[in-house]
Amino acid sequence: MSGESDIPFVEETGHEEPDETSGFREQPDFERLEASPTVDELFAPASDEPPFSRCVLTTSLHLSVAAESRTNRWTDWNGYTTPEILTTIDDEYRALRQAAALSDISPMVKYRISGRDAASYLDRLVADNVMRLSVDEVMPVVFCEDRGFVVGDGHLFRLGESEYRLVTEETHLAWLLDSALGFQVHVEDVGAALAALSLQGPHAAAVLNAAGFYDIETIRPYAARWFDLGGIPVYASRTGATGELGYELWVDPEDAPMLWARLFDKGAEFGLAATGYAVRELARIEAGIPRVGCDYLGAFAAVDLADASTPFELGLASLVDLESGHFTGRDALRRLKQREPRHLVVSMALDFPEPVQFCAVEREGAIDGTATSIGFSPALGLNLALARLRYRTGPVALSVEVDFREGLSVRRLKIPARLLTEAVIGSPMRHAVPAPLLAEF
């Protein structure tokens, strides 16, 4: 459950010095203590590192990734040390949008869900109809608690008849186990037992093809397949939240560095570059995908329910199927659907040629919402943001106030913002089947 790492765990075995000052303390009767089984158990040497004992984790690809770093800029992702920027954000961004970008996404939270009732369990867990998911297919999912507030979202992979993988941004084990009552299902956190790489960009299929993923181009979006890479089994899915053609590769942590090296070996000629978390965030903002913990709070993380969101408020209505089987929150969502949402999480663009920071979003001069993710899109020359706005009907004239600094002087500007109704970046290639290999364009 906790991260596996190659640093051996050293057990603290310092013997306590007898305390002189407390000579009156009764000495335990060790012989009797030893005889009693419960005491034996208490003092049994712990065979494993206790779960959650470690706060700083590294993935199996850490050394491979670190070798690519020119900046030594790291950040935290679910407790794992993750590169923020490896070279420069511009270079990494260019690789993503014009060539191919490889990143280590092992810190994603991954659950293996298996057992006789896995399908019906998941169907009750998530808001969409899981029954239509075939083996080697993937679907985006959102899951709610009883009141219809979103607990989290993620992607659901069907690996076999009764084996699934749920990949999420945050940990949800307690909720997944609570939901398992009455189902014959096994839920297991496989976060540390599975490495994951994300390969995104117009040349992604070409890189994989060159690396030995034959017929990779025939995988449809949201489908997946096993590949054998000279003895390394790799599960490749055509997924990734970047608005590009892209794949995610799921592999045993021990094999991950080898896969990484092989991709660089074969991918260099296609302009493959390693990228960090900053580009991942930027691509997500360009694609208009809210992230839990950032653009919205999970229902169990929100202290005030005003901070929790329904799927409708997140623009995830398409992931909710109120008609097929029961799922947690369905009754509540049926009622909520009749009502106006309280707020909406939206994408906005600011026509301003320099990157800026801001927080409040104003409507007709009054604060009406909060910008939760901000990024400057080099491709569009625009500031983009995800923001949570109070729900209003009628015309919207949005603006933000920014403090724009030039040298040592600062100007306070009011910049109009516009709502984006569809993603500003979305390569048509991402839907193409077969996916384009380099020769074809």
Place this chain on the structure above:
Amino acid sequence: MRLADRSFDAIVIGGGHNGLVAACYLAKAGKRVVLIEASDHLGGALATGEISPDYMISTAAHLVEAMPRRIEKELKLARNGLRFAARNVPAIALSRNKRHLTLSTRRRDLAALGQWNAHDAAALVEFLARLKSHATALRPFLLGAPPLSGGPSSEAATAFRKLVWRARRLGQPSFEDLLHALPASIGDIVDETFEMPLLRAAFAFEALRGTAEGPYSPGTAFNLIYRRALQLETKGASLPRGGMGALIEALRRSAESFGVAIKTGAAVKRIIVESGVATGVETVTGDFLRAPMTLSSVDPRATMLDLVGPACLDAGLAARLAQTSRRGATAKLNLALEGLPSIAGLSPEEYGARLLVVPPLNEFDQAFAAFKRGELSDEFAMEVTIPSVVDAALAPAGHHVMSILIQHVPYDVAGGWAGQRDRLLNRVIETLSRYAPDIRARIIAGEMLLPSDIEAKFGLAGGEWHCGEMRPDQLLMFRPAPELAQYRTPLQGLYLCGAGNHPGGISGLAGQLAAKVALSEGRRA
């Protein structure tokens, strides 16, 4: 004609008193009702059984304390044969030095107490008055569905504001006292109220009887207030003539007179749910019955998790239901006696009372500690009735039956029950012998029901009495869970009508209130 071929407006699952009451009210309102009971007799934990031939006793519960007179009247229970051998049965705390205490404010009893301890006589008057005023403030809560809580509803807040207002109207000291009493332990309350150990222990037992709590467990003072509030609608504790089974028999006749079809020996296997609507039941024998409404008096946890199944419920609700606690803590001993055991200091008419055998509070607390550890305590608090004193037909002439509730008996005992049933029996008889030395010699036959026996015999999970412990966090709008507290369930057409719902106890109120809700929705639909 087979039941499955007939058509019904309502199905009631479980033929305990609540199921019967619900069925009566539905049928009285013109519905065609079928009641299905798993066991081959009705009544659930309300039953009269034979200890040995000709010695009859209330097998489990032995007193009616909370059944409102209104229900008795509306269901014509008297006309259907219900008679009471005694009403307003007083409680007498037995004393080891033969100065027994009647827990009442009748002048004669008070005078006796006053001679012994003037402070406590005054304190008793004041204590009972306070108890009554708190109970009165709480009363309106108990006569209707509990307020809706959670979500945007302000019902619960309004209801509690009204409670505060009612309590305030009763005077400022009383209001503060209520606020103080709500989270307090009964032990702390009686310690600060009374001087005499016997009075302290007696009222502590009144609050704890049937619960899995100890005298110093927080929230136990509220138990006493709640129990008192339930009694406001009744004439105190009553002994039905013929034992608790007689109440069920009257309910059965009443139900049949209203046209309820009753089927015993047919356990429901599952409640049929079709796209979020409960449409009927399937029995273990494979019969299907369909009706637009189904009311279950079976434990709400079992109803929702076993008969409906978690797949049809939201995960949060299912998990919370699974966590509701059911710790049985009381055993029952029924004895057939040759002659009346003589309790020194007890006047002849007092043998018909509810006799409380209580150790001093510190020993009582130790009994609870032993219970928590899963051990047999040395001392037990007990409630003893000898119903044959007022209801001679229960035993052959000159002979008697005795019914004993033994508090703080664990469900599982360290070392297993096999060898310890007799140890428990011996300790109980030994304790009783301190008051009635001749009791051992008079025993002709007996039966002991441990919590596990109560579970097996009456289907009460964990041997816990109330299908969900009656403690503050599982009462009112939390009984059995906020979403289910108003007898409705997330499944259209399914209602909960048993003791696991508000207000609990042998009151029939859950059955009556659930029927009312079901009928009002039926009209709306």
